Amino acid sequence: MIPESEFENVLAKKYMRTEIMPHAFCPGCGLGIIERIILMAFEELGWDEWEKTVFVSGIGCSGWVPLYFRRDAAHTLHGRALAFATALKASRPELNVIVVMGDGDSMGIGGNHLIHAARRNIGITAIIATNMLYSLTGGQMAPTTPEGARTQTTPYGSIEPNFDLMELLKAAGATYLARWTTYHFMQAKNSLKKAVKHKGFAAIEILFQCPTYAGRYILNKPDPRDMLQWFKENSVPLTVAKKKDPEELKGKILVGEFLHRTDRVEYTEKLKELEKRAKGG
Amino acid sequence: MYVEPGIHLMQGDEAIVEGSLIAGCRFFAGYPITPATEIAERMSRRMPQVGGVFMQMEDELASILAIIGASWAGKKAMTATSGPGYSLMQEGLGYAVLTETPIVITDVQRGGPSTGLVTLPSQGDVMQARWGSHGDYGIIALAPSSAQDMFDLVIRAFNLSEEYRNPVVILADEVIAHVREPVKVPPLEEIKIVERRKPSVPPEEYIPYLPDPGEWVAPMPAFGEGYNMLVESVMHDEFGHRIGTDHAAAERTIKRVYYKIEKNVEKIAMYETELMEDAEIAVVSYGSTARTSLRAVREARKLGIKAGILRLITLWPFYDKIIEDIASQVKAIVVPEMNMGKIVREVERAAKGNAEVMSLPKVGGVLHHPDEVLSVIKKAAR
Ligand SMILES: Cc1ncc(C[n+]2csc(CCOP(=O)(O)OP(=O)(O)O)c2C)c(N)n1
Ligand code: SF4
Ligand SMILES: [Mg+2]
Secondary structure, eight states: OOOGGGHHHHHHHHHBOGGGOSOSSOTTOTHHHHHHHHHHHHHHHOHHHHHTEEEEEOSSGGGGGGGGBSSOEEEOOTTOHHHHHHHHHHHOTTSEEEEEEEHHIIIIITHHHHHHHHHHTOSEEEEEEEOSEETTTTSEEOTTSOTTOOBTTBTTOOOSOOOOHHHHHHHHTOSEEEEEEGGGHHHHHHHHHHHHHOSSOEEEEEEOOOIIIIIIIISSOOSHHHHHHHHHHHEEEHHHHTTSOHHHHTTOEEEEEEEEOOSSOOHHHHHHHHHHHHTTO | OOOOSEEEEEEHHHHHHHHHHHHTEEEEEEOOOTTTHHHHHHHHHHGGGGTOEEEEOSSHHHHHHHHHHHHHTTOEEEEEEOHHHHHHTHHHHHHHHHTTOOEEEEEEEEEOSTTOEEEEEOOTTHHHHHHOSSSOOOOEEEOOOSHHHHHHHHHHHHHHHHHHTSEEEEEEEHHHHHOEEEEEEOOGGGSOOOOOOOOOSOGGGOOTTOOOTTOSSOOOOOTTSSOOOEEESSOBOTTSOBOSSOHHHHHHHHHHHHHHHHTTHHHHOOEEEESOTTOSEEEEEOTTHHHHHHHHHHHHHHTTOOEEEEEESEEESOOHHHHHHHHHHOSEEEEEESSSSSHHHHHHHHHTTSSEEEEEEOOSSOOOOHHHHHHHHHHHHO
């Protein structure tokens, strides 16, 4: 076991491209915690799983997350990570394909690829980093911005309702779904381990603190610690939420494992069957 | 597994599918669009038979990213589309350029702009093929004129894409995709296939975007082979690390993706000439237009006019030298095109005023009649 005090150091040396560090992230940004969640999961999954793992990401602050890992990584285009990843997985089913996307990247510009990856139930692990806005471009509205929130493009408050990623992907056909915040990093790590092992499309949404924009514009909490505290106080585990009435849950973040289905065959398994049929076998 | 060697009666879109499989294509992603749909349909049948993957994607934005992803999975990959879909692919094409990803894109041109002339041919995308994505880069585009060309050129396209680690565009059109003609399939061992150059050094020594001495591109590993690639869409240096304000590194990368194509034009350019030895009038043509042009040139000869034809097979990089040579020989160059006059601009530029250049545009979704070309040849001869 790595002693807690050495964790960062050891993980960084073992897994990261230390030559290009420090990060480009702002101080206190939650994306560092997301990196740690990923590395902790692989520390437990083992080196063999890590060696089978490749990363794909989109454009946004979140898209930088896997570029610091010493693994194959494709930093694709805004919204298109899943299209690249779909072909990668279809061509090389033995690889663990992990896709890291922002909330705007995945649900805004890339929304079509997201629902179709879920519909195909292709064995990809999608990590969706939600900060409730577009941060790389300076804090504009995203499909996850809460109605009424002020951003750089909603100066009078957003008049658009936000997406619920879990509901969206459940309907689209995903087979493993979980949502956590950076406050719940242990739970997120456990869900990620399950997602990597899951045969089918798995998505984990992680709400993270963007003190620079979401903190200042949406929550009025420019201190990252206050944002984490806010995550802690405003999240409700699914098990608890089931006992509450909808009024009480307004504005709360539901966290937990939302779905774990094993009744749908994964896409690349079907591809293998199709190839046999085509070859007349 | 492959079509037997010999002569087959084949449609253009059938020839391109069979040629691509022989070239080693093992991944196809596409989205239905007239007049390219038959390529996807045939691929859906043929690809799994040879152990490859066919995927119908949700749109063309996905199709092009999918073939880039497949290429990094170690597969030769292709998509086929037409105008509206080709427009959607432009951002992805730029991603392939900057990450030096070998892919083949077939654009079966139809009349535009917009949804346009769905079922009718056009050569309206020839400039888009050169300049369609933002920024500066080199691109290879080939223009088939027959079903035989569809077979031969798709193999050539895959070879070039691997050699230069660059997207290659096949600019077909509705006529060529649907024409049914005899196609000669040579024995497999006579067909030259270029395989991807893999790194020969261990991962610690591998620099992903630094060509070996004397080469234009670096060898390319696949994902999962231990080379820890960074397939970076942000402007990057030789290591794949994104460049902040290192202007010199950015300049190196941009110039390399530009010059690796432009400076190799002599090696890449393909063309054919007929009746050019003593010609005084040259018709410069490409794609299906070259068919009617050839007929017009032969008619002109019957009338005693010394006409000849240059058929451009490689449109991009544009081979200035062949135009320069012809311009110094003939008195006029006629350029019939199924657009408002596009390649004619390149011809004019390369001719440097040494011959009169006459544009013969045609839009509306119909081939030139040979008589239309002939009448311009006659005018030029006067
Ligand atoms: C086609 C295209 N449109 C717009 C942009 C500009 N852009 C870059 S990142 C981004 C939004 C990022 O937001 P999100 O996906 O939520 O990621 P975050 O930065 O918040 O992590 C936008 C609009 C782009 N790169 N490409
Ligand atoms: S802008 Fe926000 S999301 Fe981006 S690095 Fe800074 S804190 Fe993180
Ligand atoms: Mg965001």
